[in-house]
Amino acid sequence: MEKIKFATIWLDGCSGCHMSLLDIDERLLEVFSKVELVYGPLVDFKEFPRGVDVTFVEGAISSNEDEEKILEIRNKTKILVSFGDCAVTSNIPGMRNYCKIKDIMQRAYIENADIKDKTPNIGIPHLMPQSRPIHEFVTVDVFLPGCPPPADVIYYTISELVEGRIPDLTGRTRFGQ
Amino acid sequence: MTYEELLEIAKIENEKKAQYVHTINVCVAAGCMSCGSQELLDAFRREIEKRGIENWCKAKGVGCLGLCTAGPLIAIEPDGIIYKAVKPSDVHDVIDALGGEPVKRILCPSDMSFFTKQQKIVLENFGKIDPERIDEYIASGGYQSLYLALREMSPSMVIDQIVKSGLRGRGGGGYPTGLKWTTVMKASGSQKYVICNADEGDPGAFMDRSVLESDPHRVLEGMAIAGYAVGADKAFIYVRAEYPLAIKRLRKAIAQAEHLGVLGRGIFNTPFNFDIKLRLGAGAFVCGEETALISSIEGNRGTPRPRPPYPAEYGLWGCPTLINNVETFANVPAILRNGSQWYSSFGTEKSKGTKVFALAGRIKNTGLIEVAMGTTLREIVFDIGGGIPDGSKFKAVQTGGPSGGCITEAFLDQPVDYESLAKLGSIMGSGGMIVMDDTSCMVDVAKFFVEFCMTESCGKCVPCRDGSAQMHYLLDKISRGHGNTNDLHSLEKLCELVKNTSLCGLGMTMPNPVISTMHYFRDEYLAHIHDKTCPAGVCNIKGGRK
Amino acid sequence: MMIAKKISQIQTLIIDGKEVGGRSDETILQVARENDIFIPTLCHLDGLSEYGGCRLCIVHVKGLPRLVPSCTTLVREGMEVTTNSEDIIEYRKGILSLLFAERNHVCSVCVSNGHCELQWLALKLGITHVEFPYIYPKMPVDATHDRFIADHNRCVLCGRCVRVCHEVEGAHTKDVMGRGITSRVITDLMNNWGESNTCTGCGKCVHVCPTGALSEKGKSVAEMEKRRQFLPYLKRMRERS
Numbered sequence: 001m002e003k004i005k006f007a008t009i010w011l012d013g014c015s016g017c018h019m020s021l022l023d024i025d026e027r028l029l030e031v032f033s034k035v036e037l038v039y040g041p042l043v044d045f046k047e048f049p050r051g052v053d054v055t056f057v058e059g060a061i062s063s064n065e066d067e068e069k070i071l072e073i074r075n076k077t078k079i080l081v082s083f084g085d086c087a088v089t090s091n092i093p094g095m096r097n098y099c100k101i102k103d104i105m106q107r108a109y110i111e112n113a114d115i116k117d118k119t120p121n122i123g124i125p126h127l128m129p130q131s132r133p134i135h136e137f138v139t140v141d142v143f144l145p146g147c148p149p150p151a152d153v154i155y156y157t158i159s160e161l162v163e164g165r166i167p168d169l170t171g172r173t174r175f176g177q
Numbered sequence: 178m179t180y181e182e183l184l185e186i187a188k189i190e191n192e193k194k195a196q197y198v199h200t201i202n203v204c205v206a207a208g209c210m211s212c213g214s215q216e217l218l219d220a221f222r223r224e225i226e227k228r229g230i231e232n233w234c235k236a237k238g239v240g241c242l243g244l245c246t247a248g249p250l251i252a253i254e255p256d257g258i259i260y261k262a263v264k265p266s267d268v269h270d271v272i273d274a275l276g277g278e279p280v281k282r283i284l285c286p287s288d289m290s291f292f293t294k295q296q297k298i299v300l301e302n303f304g305k306i307d308p309e310r311i312d313e314y315i316a317s318g319g320y321q322s323l324y325l326a327l328r329e330m331s332p333s334m335v336i337d338q339i340v341k342s343g344l345r346g347r348g349g350g351g352y353p354t355g356l357k358w359t360t361v362m363k364a365s366g367s368q369k370y371v372i373c374n375a376d377e378g379d380p381g382a383f384m385d386r387s388v389l390e391s392d393p394h395r396v397l398e399g400m401a402i403a404g405y406a407v408g409a410d411k412a413f414i415y416v417r418a419e420y421p422l423a424i425k426r427l428r429k430a431i432a433q434a435e436h437l438g439v440l441g442r443g444i445f446n447t448p449f450n451f452d453i454k455l456r457l458g459a460g461a462f463v464c465g466e467e468t469a470l471i472s473s474i475e476g477n478r479g480t481p482r483p484r485p486p487y488p489a490e491y492g493l494w495g496c497p498t499l500i501n502n503v504e505t506f507a508n509v510p511a512i513l514r515n516g517s518q519w520y521s522s523f524g525t526e527k528s529k530g531t532k533v534f535a536l537a538g539r540i541k542n543t544g545l546i547e548v549a550m551g552t553t554l555r556e557i558v559f560d561i562g563g564g565i566p567d568g569s570k571f572k573a574v575q576t577g578g579p580s581g582g583c584i585t586e587a588f589l590d591q592p593v594d595y596e597s598l599a600k601l602g603s604i605m606g607s608g609g610m611i612v613m614d615d616t617s618c619m620v621d622v623a624k625f626f627v628e629f630c631m632t633e634s635c636g637k638c639v640p641c642r643d644g645s646a647q648m649h650y651l652l653d654k655i656s657r658g659h660g661n662t663n664d665l666h667s668l669e670k671l672c673e674l675v676k677n678t679s680l681c682g683l684g685m686t687m688p689n690p691v692i693s694t695m696h697y698f699r700d701e702y703l704a705h706i707h708d709k710t711c712p713a714g715v716c717n718i719k720g721g722r723k
Numbered sequence: 724m725m726i727a728k729k730i731s732q733i734q735t736l737i738i739d740g741k742e743v744g745g746r747s748d749e750t751i752l753q754v755a756r757e758n759d760i761f762i763p764t765l766c767h768l769d770g771l772s773e774y775g776g777c778r779l780c781i782v783h784v785k786g787l788p789r790l791v792p793s794c795t796t797l798v799r800e801g802m803e804v805t806t807n808s809e810d811i812i813e814y815r816k817g818i819l820s821l822l823f824a825e826r827n828h829v830c831s832v833c834v835s836n837g838h839c840e841l842q843w844l845a846l847k848l849g850i851t852h853v854e855f856p857y858i859y860p861k862m863p864v865d866a867t868h869d870r871f872i873a874d875h876n877r878c879v880l881c882g883r884c885v886r887v888c889h890e891v892e893g894a895h896t897k898d899v900m901g902r903g904i905t906s907r908v909i910t911d912l913m914n915n916w917g918e919s920n921t922c923t924g925c926g927k928c929v930h931v932c933p934t935g936a937l938s939e940k941g942k943s944v945a946e947m948e949k950r951r952q953f954l955p956y957l958k959r960m961r962e963r964s
């Protein structure tokens with residue numbers, strides 16, 4: 001059987017969801033016998049390739065760069081999975097949403113800084129006024145909530161997708177799991 | 178008070194009236210008052226005094242003459258001459274012309290369709306009697322129906338008349354009034370209440386307000402008859418505090434009626450007591466909803482509660498309560514006086530009698546009108562309303578207040594009654610009628626009404642509280658040219674949700690303007706979405722063609 | 724709201740095709756629960772008056788033109804009730820989604836994570852994401868009370884705290900103010916909770932609150948478990964006396 005092309009990415013998230021993916025432990029071997037990991041923080045590829053079958057996206061959309069990336073990924077992916085609460089609800093990144101960016105920067109880089117109290121401004125992407133969930137920008141095929149989603153559910157989701165089925169996640173995972 | 182005394186008051190009053198060769202009736206309802214009719218009235222009085230013609234000519238304040246757009250209005254009785262936009266500087270000429278050729282420059286043709294196509298029952302005394310004098314109401318036959326009911330009819334006979342008349346609630350729902358009265362009469366309980374709903378919160382509506390300002394006794398009489406019929410001896414009028422003139426005249430009217438003994442204890446020397454008190458509403462639209470209104474009178478937050486139980490069984494302080502609209506009560510004295518058969522000769526099969534409408538928007542003759550049910554929208558808009566000003570093109574008429582639907586040209590020949598309007602996706606509502614021409618953008622109109630309902634939602638139930646905010650978000654997005662076809666789909670789904678799951682009428686009907694504009698004016702929505710333009714040039718779309 | 728007690732009679736009706744019996748003073752919801760038929764609820768709580776605000780418990784009754792809330796609708800002889808048609812399920816999901824979008828529910832850092840009725844309902848009804856755009860309003864947190872916290876970011880305006888405080892504790896410290904989406908629960912006439920002189924500190928509101936909006940101080944993420952056994956007990960004791 002031909003392996004499906006599998007990619008992961010994290011946008012504005014904490015990598016916890018990726019850790020949970022690794023938590024499927026020895027079943028990883030079984031998963032990787034069926035999928036080929038073509039992009040993601042776990043491998044070293046610079047370009048997001050074309051023709052990816054499944055992409056797991058962790059994290060919310062918080063900057064212009066995130067937006068560009070999600071649009072590109074959507075273009076190059078058949079099935080896009082909104083992976084974890086930050087991607088699904090914007091969760092922790094979204095907690096800043098009722099504040100002004102200026103105030104956040106002030107608090108993070110000036111008030112709370114011990115040394116070098118200066119807001120960084122070179123070579124970093126522009127923050128959007130609000131962090132928003134992925135599906136407000138692109139069509140999402142599967143939503144996998146949880147902070148992080150439990151390893152078992154991740155395994156179940158991948159297994160179903162590998163078999164060409166869209167997993168039914170009703171009752172399996174919830175926000176904040 | 179006896180019947181003879183009542184007739185005596187009427188006789189004296191009529192004799193006094195006959196003594197004047199001409200009476201100058203100056204409209205002192207809120208519309209004309211706001212363009213200076215009080216000063217005008219004073220000017221007439223001064224001029225009459227100056228000329229020393231008090232013994233054959235009199236100027237008095239009367240209720241609304243209807244054509245509010247052309248105020249201040251005056252009517253010369255018994256000549257039947259109407260003058261419009263009268264200024265104090267015209268006073269001289271008007272008095273000079275009494276009995277001769279009318280003053281052309283301010284003459285309002287009283288044979289214009291605005292006056293001739295109307296059928297006045299509720300408004301029969303409008304422009305004729307001084308609302309602040311009970312004697313004039315009595316002289317026009319007032320309080321005779323109450324006498325008739327108390328002395329010559331049993332409560333069930335009264336209700337029977339109301340049932341047969343086919344009168345339906347004018348507060349919006351169109352619930353058969355006779356049936357409601359029967360339910361309250363049959364409800365068990367030693368204490369019952371009557372409530373008059375004068376909250377009238379729809380933007381652009383002023384029917385109830387005008388009735389209270391122009392003929393308050395009529396409502397009091399209707400309420401007393403209702404109280405007798407259902408077995409209630411206490412009543413409240415819930416009127417919004419933004420109607421100071423109506424409140425002032427109601428207070429005066431109640432005091433006069435109590436003084437004469439047509440309200441209070443032992444009315445017409447019968448054991449029937451009826452006591453009416455005012456309660457002022459703070460201007461929340463939802464407090465017009467009957468259960469919210471009751472909650473507000475009880476001193477609680479004005480939020481609706483699920484029905485059943487209906488107020489008829491479980492109302493004010495848990496007692497059986499009859500709650501009717503101002504106009505509903507105002508019909509009652511006429512029905513008893515002229516008989517149910519007379520009343521039901523007006524209107525259509527299922528909607529009897531007349532309906533008062535407040536015509537507003539892009540129409541020549543804005544004002545207050547009363548037509549027989551079944552009159553077509555075209556007659557109302559083009560004959561009575563005089564059509565659209567400045568040669569613009571008619572686009573839609575919105576009936577029923579903020580939660581009514583928009584009706585297009587193609588359906589203008591539909592008769593106005595409860596069923597036909599519902600079939601067109603709108604409602605009768607309380608009688609607001611807003612006419613729009615091609616300068617109105619229907620997306621913007623929908624957004625306006627949703628915004629109204631969003632800020633007036635009481636916040637109790639989720640679909641209305643949050644659904645309105647989400648609907649408003651989508652409409653705003655579309656109107657700014659950021660919408661897509663998915664948004665239209667979401668909007669449709671939201672409308673269904675809010676309509677079918679909300680607790681009270683506000684939520685249930687709030688989607689109407691959105692649904693009806695999306696149905697009849699879909700191309701306008703699509704223009705905002707695909708072409709990023711607002712065809713009417715109302716919405717501000719960045720980068721789009723204007 | 725209390726309705727004058729009439730002598731109750733046994734009624735038979737059909738819920739989801741199942742023939743069931745109930746007393747005439749029971750609601751559809753009560754009879755359904757007695758028969759293990761699941762109807763989701765949020766504003767309803769055994770022991771408090773019915774509110775009819777959340778609209779999650781809507782059901783279809785044959786012959787009625789509209790969906791009705793099962794928590795406020797009494798059973799009647801011969802009623803045919805459907806609790807789970809496709810459109811009802813869709814509406815319920817829509818209502819829950821509206822609630823999630825309304826305020827800031829960040830379950831992962833919420834004291835009630837894992838013990839929250841809103842969260843549980845989402846799981847049960849299969850809500851994996853919220854289609855409505857989140858509103859992200861700026862909501863206050865009142866931590867002025869010695870023992871309790873009110874975090875309006877998590878409040879769903881179910882009115883349970885208001886009712887328990889008025890109906891059971893008799894203090895009427897809590898109420899709702901404002902209109903529409905700007906409504907919120909207040910303490911007294913919008914005082915700080917800690918400065919209230921009507922609050923008895925009984926904590927009933929905290930424990931009837933379905934979400935993390937009201938919690939005890941000192942509880943960290945996922946530590947706030949609510950105990951509401953007292954309510955039906957108190958109600959029964961009162962009815963007996």
Ligand SMILES: Cc1cc2nc3c(=O)[nH]c(=O)nc-3n(C[C@H](O)[C@H](O)[C@H](O)COP(=O)(O)O)c2cc1C
Pocket residue numbers: 345346347348349350351352354374375376377378379462463464465466467468500501502503505607681682683
């Ligand atoms: C949101 C809402 C607002 C309402 N406002 C009014 C109002 O301002 N005046 C009124 O008479 N009825 C109003 N109603 C209708 C009343 O609930 C009630 O049906 C009416 O007063 C009954 O009187 P009727 O039978 O004479 O029409 C409103 C209903 C809703 C749902």
Ligand code: SF4
Pocket residue numbers: 463480481633634635636637638639641642679680681682683684685
């Ligand atoms: S429909 Fe709106 S106004 Fe009516 S109860 Fe619900 S929230 Fe309040």
Ligand code: SF4
Pocket residue numbers: 175176827828829830831833834835836837839840841842877934935936
């Ligand atoms: S109250 Fe419930 S739904 Fe809201 S954040 Fe807390 S756990 Fe999540």
Ligand code: SF4
Pocket residue numbers: 877878879880881882883884885908928931932933934936937
């Ligand atoms: S604080 Fe809790 S109990 Fe009170 S209304 Fe909000 S969610 Fe309901």
Ligand code: FES
Pocket residue numbers: 763764765766767774775776777778779780781792793794795
């Ligand atoms: S539980 Fe019935 S409406 Fe909330």
